[in-house]
Amino acid sequence: MNNIQSNAARILQNNKAEILDQWHQQLILNTKSLVESIGLNVMKQRTEEFLDTLIDALTQDDDFEGDSYDNARNLMTDISRQMTLSSLTPSEVTLFVFSLRDIIFPLFQTNMDAGQLAAHYSLVNSLIDRLGVFTFTVYQESREELMREQQQAFMEVSVPVVRIWDRIIMIPLVGMLDSSRTQQMMETMLTALEDYQSKVAIMDISGIPVVDTLVARHLITAASAARLMGAECIITGIRARISQTLVQLGVDLSGFITRTTLADGLQLALKMTDQKIG
Numbered sequence: 001m002n003n004i005q006s007n008a009a010r011i012l013q014n015n016k017a018e019i020l021d022q023w024h025q026q027l028i029l030n031t032k033s034l035v036e037s038i039g040l041n042v043m044k045q046r047t048e049e050f051l052d053t054l055i056d057a058l059t060q061d062d063d064f065e066g067d068s069y070d071n072a073r074n075l076m077t078d079i080s081r082q083m084t085l086s087s088l089t090p091s092e093v094t095l096f097v098f099s100l101r102d103i104i105f106p107l108f109q110t111n112m113d114a115g116q117l118a119a120h121y122s123l124v125n126s127l128i129d130r131l132g133v134f135t136f137t138v139y140q141e142s143r144e145e146l147m148r149e150q151q152q153a154f155m156e157v158s159v160p161v162v163r164i165w166d167r168i169i170m171i172p173l174v175g176m177l178d179s180s181r182t183q184q185m186m187e188t189m190l191t192a193l194e195d196y197q198s199k200v201a202i203m204d205i206s207g208i209p210v211v212d213t214l215v216a217r218h219l220i221t222a223a224s225a226a227r228l229m230g231a232e233c234i235i236t237g238i239r240a241r242i243s244q245t246l247v248q249l250g251v252d253l254s255g256f257i258t259r260t261t262l263a264d265g266l267q268l269a270l271k272m273t274d275q276k277i278g
Helices: 003-014 016-030 032-038 040-058 067-085 090-098 101-111 114-158 179-196 213-228 240-249 262-272
Strands: 162-165 168-174 200-207 232-236 257-259
Touching: 003 016, 003 040, 003 101, 003 114, 016 032, 016 040, 016 090, 016 101, 032 040, 032 067, 032 090, 040 067, 067 090, 067 114, 090 114, 101 114, 162 262, 168 179, 168 262, 179 200, 179 213, 200 213, 200 262, 213 232, 213 240, 232 262, 257 262
Parallel strands: 168 200, 200 232, 232 257
Antiparallel strands: 162 168
């Protein structure tokens, strides 16, 4: 076993209570939102778990990439992901690890000869730095994964399909309509047409703030896809300003059914499917 690692592990183990007490004070003082978001008791539990895994890893003659640090890496992965869900900043996440260095160094000075300090400082510096970088990397990856999940969830709810009558579905569109949302909308609409055996799909665009040539092209694409499945598509919510804009842009929607209001669109859809209300 490496004498430097075993000696460092011994000092940390013998002074564990003092280290944890000072570490908790540092975190409460410098990362208040971290403590508030995960809770004081959870924070204390996590710090003790981390210190235990670090001591255990130091007792083995291995480097940071070795198997003996698996527990430390796995623990920091869990902590980083928990901090991501708590919307903590990157600086708060890395301070969780880096604040431990300022507590360990004075203990080395007290418990060993001056000639031994450099090697022990180098060991702890390297470990803390690598753990800090690892923690930050996992945090960033977790943030990106969370953003992707949120974006996907938004995409799913941003193009809902409502079955408003027998053989009639409606797709209320809200916000900007880009290529990604258009693809999602078409997939959702076509699936609903098949599942409900619908003959009319009403696309209401009253919630779209700007309709330009790109948005119009997306609408035409979706309406054409519906026709290929034997259904008609009624585009509703075309206000006066939108109509003027489309004319100025030279967009031709003459081949598609349009109505000003959703009520008008529904009335036409009922007529097209030979149905009446009441």
